[in-house]
Amino acid sequence: MTRFTVNGQPIRYLLDPETPLLWALRDASNLTGTKYGCGAGLCGACTVHVDGNAVRSCQVAIGTLEGSFVTTIEALSRDRGHPVQQAWIAEAVPQCGYCQSGMIMAAAALLSRNGNPSDADIDAAITNICRCGTYPRIRRAIRAAAA
Ligand code: FES
Secondary structure, three states, X not given: OEEEEEOOEEEEEOOOOOXXXXXXXXXXXXXXXXXXXXXXXXXXXXXXXXXXXXXXXXXXXXXXOOOOEEEOHHHOOOOOOOHHHXXXXXXXXXXXXXXXXXXXXXXXXXXXXXXXOOHHHHHHHOOOOOOOOOHHHHHHHHHHHHO
């Protein structure tokens, strides 16, 4: 059994401790806003926050999370009110949208520790992959959210 907090709720997972956080969230907790892309830590579609840091949930075994605080896209804000979500809407960032919850979680983590990121900071922090190539709009939205 592993216990940690997900979106403000204490959860006991009766799953193999090696279970990737991604699958605990999606399959056991029905939090399907966190997406599966590569399963290998490369694409970032599965990005969530663990104790405020952006992590690729496909690469984190739940057994390592005892006592941690996990936040998914479903709880980043109420009613899409987070500045990053507002900027994403204003800049019409998504194209197909599949990778965007991971992008938003990565961007929110960046802005929580750096309120005025340079383009280089953004490029260093947002290494998620978008097959639609929305990167210019992502940069604009992050700069708008920081303003
Ligand atoms: Fe986790 Fe691609 S699904 S990094």
